[in-house]
Amino acid sequence: MCSGCYSIAHRNQALHNLRAQYQGMTKAAAVSKTKKTTGTASGRRKLVDIRKDNSEQILRVAEQVFSERGFKGTTISAIADAAELPKANILYYFKSKEGLYKAVLVDLLQGWMHHMDDMTADQHPREALRNYIVSKIRQSKEHPNASRIFAAEVLHGAPFLREQLEGPLKEQFERTCGVIRSWVAKRWMDPVSPEHLMFMLWSSTQSYADFEVQSSILLSRDALEEADYNEGVELITRVVLKGCGVSLV
Template sequence: MVVKAKASEGNIRQKNKAVIFNAAKKEFVTYGFKGASIKRIAERANIARANIHYYFQDKTDLYQQLLSNIISVWNRDYDTLSVDKTPKQALSDYIRAKVMHSKDDPDSSRIFASELIHGAPVLNDYLYGGFGTWLQSQVDVINAWIEQGLIDKVNPHHLLFLIWSSTQHYADFNVQVVAALDKEAMSDEDFEDVVTSLTQIILKGCGID
């Protein structure tokens, strides 16, 4: 009974924090970190302000935990580069995952981009710590493909930078994209076209048919 009770409490905590995170994303994207308000986040989440302070010490703590959550989700969902997969399948899966995150959760990408544009004051330790370890694991996979003659000799870092920038463009610069396409919003078909186009361009650039 105690174990079940603890599990139930854990699930409630996760659900409540998810609601707060979703509201916080909208607030930080709209007003930036400095302009964001715990009061408005509570209103967006339709919960009492005290409930936010139950889970987070202050706005800075909420922002830090939100960024950590975004990175955790990305590292989990983008873990597609593996020597157990062919380069074609692994890179195709990676590109699709990145594009679909830009479609389904653009605010996360915009918050992350804003943090980096402002010098990564919160993420600096991560960028020079855990991020480097994760990135090296991806670089090692690409180098293994190159050594096996499965892809052309490309710079692994710049290949990854290209994928990140091209896929996240549709979240971070969506206003420009829809204006260029003369649309009010991108459709599901538009995002599928993005996946197809980027996959073709990037795979061919790596020498993959």
């Protein structure tokens, strides 16, 4: 299984280049940005730092606002206000609203696909599935906005993400399905459909981010709490492992 082409480092580089194309930056800046110059200068700030800091600040704020209001519902002014920068400055760093949105998408897709390759054929599904569920729920808890933007994007036909889904994600998906199939072949689990099992894992774990509002209302909370996520992990792990006939030794 050639997974070399999908090493984190390699993927990061690809995503970085992709992102650069959505940002408005000079060639010099595009180059210097790859240097890891994270100095928090106090007096005279370096141009390199200014660009880095502001870009990241804008991306952070944009993720928040996009997740709350969706692409169309988000105004550049809203992002500008939240980032405490003038609107024109946002458009100086990112050529357009669409460019900013795509940059946010590319950033978060990285996190979204991150844990799938942790499942390998040599692991026992007991640990592999458990770890995957834990990772996904943790991500729902710690990066709910990323999950929500992703969900909204897919919900509306993935106009900006189609390519990514058809390429990298699909390949990773098929690799992971292969892993599951190998577990089945080894009689480590029942012969279930790997594809639909993945759908079930994704949806049930992501719902703790995407539908948090609904869940917390139904559980009579202001927001989901640590214990709720743990119960989610517990329930999903139990049902999936036992339901797939994975020995719980």
